[in-house]
Amino acid sequence: MPPEQTSFRRLATPSLVSALPRLTDALLSAGRCVFVAPPGAGKTTVVPLHLLDAPWLRSRRIVMLEPRRLAARAAARFMARLLGEQVGETVGYRMRLDSRVGPRTRMEVVTEGVLGRMLHDDPTLEEYGLVIFDEYHERSLQADLGLALCLDVADALRDDLRLLAMSATLDAAPLGSLMGGCPVIECEGRQWPVEVRYAPPVNRAGYPSSFEDNVAACVHRALAETEGDVLVFLPGGGEIRRTARRLEGLDAHGVGVHMLYGDLAPALQDAALAPDVSGARKVVLATALAETSLTIEGVRVVVDGGLARFSRFDPQSGMSRLVTERISLAGATQRVGRAGRTGPGVCYRLWHEGETASLRPFARPEVLDADLAPLMLQLSAWGVLDPSKLRWLDAPPEVNVNQARILLQSLGAIDASGRITGHGKSMNALPLHPRLAHMVLSACRSGSASLACVLACLLEQRGVAERMPGCDIRPSVEDAVRRMRHKPRGASREGWEVRLASSVDRIAALAGVRLDAGRALSDVARCGVLLGFAFPDRVAMNTGEGTFRLSCGRGAAVPADDALAREPFLVAAELDGDVTRARIWRAAPLAAEEVAMLAGGAITEQREVGWDDRQGVAVAHVERRFGALVLERRRIDDVDDTLLAHAVMRGIRTRGLRCLPWTQELRQWQARVELMRRHDTPGGQWPEVADTRLEAELEEWLIPFLSGIRRAEHFARIDLQSALKNLLSWEQARRLDAEAPTHVVVPSGSRVPLDYTAEGGPVLAVKLQELFGMAESPVVAGGVSVVVHLLSPAGRPLQVTRDLAGFWRTGYASVRAEMRGRYPKHPWPEDPLTAMATRHTRKRAGL
Known part of the structure; x- marks a missing residue:
């Protein structure tokens, strides 16, 4: 041994x-x-x-x-x-x-x-x-x-x-x-001490430095203050490459700079892990993959940027997005430990010491934020229809589980009960996301299998498609196929090229596809159709200026100057998951006939009657829809009257009840009913007829009176009086006229109108001489005193009172003294309660 x-x-x-x-x-x-x-x-x-x-x-x-x-x-x-x-x-x-x-x-x-x-x-x-x-x-x-x-x-x-x-x-x-x-x-670990030094970001010359600038500055500080190799933690490949550019001058000082992230060629990954062959110091710029398990020989110093990149799934949009967040305290502890594996070390943290206490204790479990479609497909293949039947440290959220079931059912992977189908078993046999597995299997039937294998593997390798400018994924596909076709070898091949070629070979073998690079290149124009198999909920219709509406109902956009901004239809393969308007990163165009082919039986045809407020008319259309997308819309005239009436009501709501043919009499009626509702006994059951309630309940009282009404100019023909008065029973109408009358007959014999709409009303405005002999203020609605506006012979206000008896006792004398000289032809008796009321002068009244 x-x-x-x-x-x-x-x-x-x-x-x-x-x-x-x-x-x-x-x-x-x-x-x-x-x-x-x-x-x-x-x-x-x-x-x-x-x-x-x-x-x-x-x-x-x-x-x-x-x-x-x-x-x-x-x-x-x-x-x-x-x-x-x-x-x-x-x-x-x-x-x-x-x-x-x-x-x-x-x-x-x-x-x-x-x-x-x-x-x-x-x-x-x-x-x-x-x-x-x-x-x-x-x-x-x-x-x-x-x-x-x-x-x-x-x-x-x-x-x-x-x-x-x-x-x-x-x-x-x-x-x-x-x-x-x-x-x-x-058990305890090695007893090598690690000194933690805090190096928070600084502003230089009054301008805020970028994250990469601060990282590079800290690397220079670490090289000057310490010995040994330096491991730098950054959130992703983009930050690593930008930081590497800022450190390009280190090689002149005998310091090698290495990168370490998933897409890197294996040879370059191995070089980052091994000590420098010449014994020179090295700086390794790495993602969180260097936190655990890996031993990078020679590292005695860690520079921790304090950030990591995570995927967050939104079940409402069905999209995932990458977010850059603060690491957990456990992650920060892991990173410190990297500096103490072979001897005493130093860790520089790019934040203030007081911020450490605010870090969450542990990383958030991925199961709480992930797209659960792959998990649910695996569980269905395992025979588990309900994830709660298994033991979890953190159970998958029910909302994400339901979203995954809906997706898998739409792809034909599971049936209505959640059991896996034959197609689902074939999907599960492919090491791809269920969307992409469904795309490859569908492409096998449509004749573009080689292209589908390349496209699926390209999308599985996050970030590979970003090597080409613009949002159109087709140039990335063409580039990938050409690189695979020529099969460069050795160090000239990047890590992603090696993995992509191997992935495509493996997927093709599992799917029973004979790869044909030439056919894949000739089929590149069909990328949109293939993506439509995988992302039927992300078929997007152009709404102008680079904005699109997805078939799932969400909004999305590409830069207005991108070539795809002018395409009538797209399929979005990569989006950032923003709730209001997602940013489309990768997509491919679709022709209208391809949308119809993809949608197939999912296209619905329905009549829609709406209100065009600009033209002031109810209009009816037949719409062909694919999800939230209206593929075709044509106007029709043969429409049910009830549907038209509802459309007209939407127009009335848009314009407000003031667009109806109100009269002063109807406004008075409305105020009288409201007065009775407020002051009658609880058993009166008077309807509420304020504008807000009438508008909320238009369907209940106005629809029967909208026959033949289609345009705004027809509103004047609406029998609003009948519609409103129909709200009262016969008994309520009788009581309204008796207890809240429109007029009051005063002692002079005049029939004077009451104003129920006046502020503080109801109001009785009448000449003072017409009320001689009236001892008390009139009352309505079972005891509501009328506000009496006493007018001069010329109709000008003299006094306002709810207490007419009090006015005769205390106020009349002063009014008489002031007015009888001004109006000598009109009667001003000393005792108004015994005098004869009149609406005429003394002579005409025979006084």
Whole structure:
């Protein structure tokens, strides 16, 4: 046995080595365990190799899940090197489109999605005795799903299948409870101290620096103040490339700058992980993939930008968008640990020290924010129709589950009960998002399978299509096909090219497609149709100036100067998920006839009667719709009168009730009814006839009177009086006339109108001489005193009162003294209560 096989434990901390027997015993007795050890303890490599010798394993294999491809490949290579072997012997790895596993392999490191495929092929995992979930604290969707399925297998089919969840920073108790109250083992990591220094952003010369400027400045500071290689955490490839440009001068000072992110060529990734061959210092610009599992030799310094990029799914729009957010406290702790793996280190944090306390404790689980269509398809294939039947640390949100079911049903993957269909089983066999799997299978029937395989794999590799300018995805497809066709090799091939070519070959093989690059190039014009298979809810109709309406009802846009801004129809493959108006990043155009072909039976035809307020007319159309898109609209004249009446009512609401033929008499009637409603006994049940209520209830009282009314100029013909008075019963109409009369007969014999619309009313405006002999103010509505406006002989106001008796006692004398000299021809008796009322002068009245 090579000496390396007996010495790998020396890489672990003493505390981890002392914990290994406890871990072995826990898995023997309980079958499950949660193991927590900080960065640098050696758990990713030492624990799996140690457990290979466990007697309870009985020569079965171990499968260990890693969150990222790079970490999985690096961990497998490192363990193989410790054993003095090549990858593919005792230790191998498996990931989508790349596998190094041989007949002697007993330890398989796999990316998380691979476990689902393994369970699909063998639901009992018969060849495996232990499943390890490494770096479980990252809480990826596939890790949560894999653990839920493995718990289901262990409970129902394999009581000897052992499960181990490992993490550096994890609230372990809830996970231990989920796993049946299993043992939780914690140990300390290396005792290399890491000094944390805070380097918050600064403004230079009065101007705010960019994020990349601040990162680059901190890298220069770190190189000047410290020794060892520098690992810099940035949110994504764009920030990495921009920061690299700002550090281009470092090579002249003997410092190498390396990038480390998913799309990078494997050779360049390996160069970033290995020490510089000349012994020079290096700076590694990396995404969050360098937080865990990976050991980048020589790193003694970390520069933490404090940001990470996450995908957030909006179930209302059915779209995901990338967001850049602050990392969690657990993530920040992980990053600090990267500086202390091989010796004392330093971590620079690009924020104020006080901000650390505001970081959320742990990363938000992906299952809470993810597009659950892939998960729901896997569960349907597993035979689980309700996710709540499985055990989850955080259950999938019901709203996201429902959205996923709707999508899968629209793609024909599941039936109405949620059970997987034959088409769904074929979709699940392809390592693609269900949308893209459906597109490839549909293209096999339509004759564009080669193009569909390229297009699907291009969309699966996030960011690849962004290498071409503009929103049109077709140039990216053409470029990808040409690169694959010429098959450049070696270092000249970028990482994404290698993965894309391998992906296309694998998808084509699984789908039974014979690849034809020439046919794919000639079919590029059909990209829109193929995308329509995958994204029927994102067929978009041009609404002008680069704005579009999606068939799902959402708004979207491309830059007004983009070539696609003039296309009548698009299919949007990539959007940012904005709620109000999504930004379209990648799309392909569609012809009108292609939209009709894609929509097929989903096109509906319906009559719509509406109100055109600009022309003031009710209009009727027949509309052909695909979702929220109106594909065709033509005017018709043969329309049901009731539908027209409802359209007219919409016009009345738009213009307000003032557009109806109101008269002063009707406004007085309205005020009289309102007065009775307010002051009658509760049993009176008078209708509310204020404008707001009348407008809200137009359908109940006005529709019968809209026959023949179609235009705004016809409104004058509406019999508004009959419509309103129809609201009262015969008894209410009788009482209204009796108790809230339109006129009052005063002592002079005049029939004087009451104004119920006046402020503070009702109001009786009458000449004073006509009220001689009236001892009290008149009352209406069962006791409401009328406000009396006493007028002079010339009709000018003299006094306003609700208390006529009081006026005669206290106010009349002064009015008489003032007015009888001004109006000597009119009577001004000393006692108005005994005088004869008149509307004439003294002479005409015979006085």
